[in-house]
Amino acid sequence: MTAPVYRADPPEARRLVELDGVALIFHRSSGLTHIVAPPAPQILDALGEGPADSGALLNRLQRVYDFADSGDLAEALAARIDELEAAGLVWRT
Template sequence: MSGARYIPARADLRVEPLEDLTLVFHRLSGETHILSPEMEMMFSHLPDAGIHPAGLLRTLETEYGAVEAEDGDALAVISQRLEELAALGLVIRAA
């Protein structure tokens, strides 16, 4: 498997689902982030040991059946979302 592996920074986070959206408090920055249902689904399926985008896509397909993205490239969307989570400090990108 190629590409980066993404590890959830769970020890640095406090995740609080509300009725409609999920809020995440990042202890290191003191900032609060809002996860859309799509982001929350990806984040909650990241194993503690980390996973590659292709591995996450397979996990989601196993759980939910076919995973579709609006522009057709689900793997690219997942990679992009994981990068966004990494930029916020919610996941750590390992080589």
């Protein structure tokens, strides 16, 4: 079984406003505003480069951010992707 590939609308399809450690994301196509915390905006930015499975997505994030030795990053990323998928900001292809 292959790993799911995730997609998100392009960056111009949403408006991001950061406030005191959280971000408001207005999703233009749905008309909904989502309140999210890091790393949700960063995951959406990484998916802005194009569709990716969780391994490729983690590699994109590691190019920009120094995660140090913070445990199971793949598991944490999967949980955040699931949350973004439930919110309708990310979907599987």
